[in-house]
Amino acid sequence: QKEVEQNSGPLSVPEGAIASLNCTYSDRVSQSFFWYRQYSGKSPELIMSIYSNGDKEDGRFTAQLNKASQYVSLLIRDSQPSDSATYLCAVRTNAGKSTFGDGTTLTVKP
Amino acid sequence: DAGVTQSPTHLIKTRGQQVTLRCSPKSGHDTVSWYQQALGQGPQFIFQYYEEEERQRGNFPDRFSGHQFPNYSSELNVNALLLGDSALYLCASSLARDRGGETQYFGPGTRLLVL
Numbered sequence: 001q002k003e004v005e006q007n008s009g010p011l012s013v014p015e016g017a018i019a020s021l022n023c024t025y026s027d028r029v030s031q032s033f034f035w036y037r038q039y040s041g042k043s044p045e046l047i048m049s050i051y052s053n054g055d056k057e058d059g060r061f062t063a064q065l066n067k068a069s070q071y072v073s074l075l076i077r078d079s080q081p082s083d084s085a086t087y088l089c090a091v092r093t094n095a096g097k098s099t100f101g102d103g104t105t106l107t108v109k110p
Numbered sequence: 111d112a113g114v115t116q117s118p119t120h121l122i123k124t125r126g127q128q129v130t131l132r133c134s135p136k137s138g139h140d141t142v143s144w145y146q147q148a149l150g151q152g153p154q155f156i157f158q159y160y161e162e163e164e165r166q167r168g169n170f171p172d173r174f175s176g177h178q179f180p181n182y183s184s185e186l187n188v189n190a191l192l193l194g195d196s197a198l199y200l201c202a203s204s205l206a207r208d209r210g211g212e213t214q215y216f217g218p219g220t221r222l223l224v225l
Contacts, residue, residue: 043219
């Protein structure tokens with residue numbers, strides 16, 4: 001079992017719809033959780049960070065964390081074609097090591 | 111505000127050679143982490159440097175070594191290159207005392223091809 005698991009996709013949604021990306025992790029001592037967006041051939045770009053159970057909203061993006069279920073998700077509202085990318089979930093322990101999932105590829109169709 | 115920079119952007123080497131990649135952290139950051147990203151996979155943690163010392167290390171062989179300089183910039187060295195070392199090498203910088211959980215910001219990466 002991988003430490004951080006994501007559905008590889010591809011996930012395809014129509015423009016204007018809500019895209020839902022999911023991530024599970026195995027290390028219960030994980031403290032910090034991050035979502036990155038990576039366009040093809042580019043480096044990861046930070047979208048959201050979340051540290052406490054519940055929801056955190058930033059514009060069209062909402063991150064949800066449930067530590068009891070070891071689950072973190074990212075919702076993208078009003079999806080745009082420019083949101084088409086690979087979304088990486090990253091989990092960090094207090095020791096400082098970050099573990100990434102292999103990413104979910106999202107395609108937003110006009 | 112200068113972001114994370116890396117050099118070179120691309121590199122082609124042959125098996126057995128050695129390579130050095132360089133990274134300058136975002137202004138104000140003191141911690142540098144290195145990752146290897148193979149095609150279709152997420153970044154794999156190599157190691158992290160803080161105060162010129164290796165603080166954390168992932169599951170990479172000793173062929174992978176690094177250094178951090180007093181100005182916080184860092185180098186990644188890979189000896190005896192293998193074909194499997196072909197990947198995108200990413201540098202990420204952060205602030206150790208960041209109450210936000212050491213948010214990492216990535217550089218543009220160095221794409222290494224080993225022939």
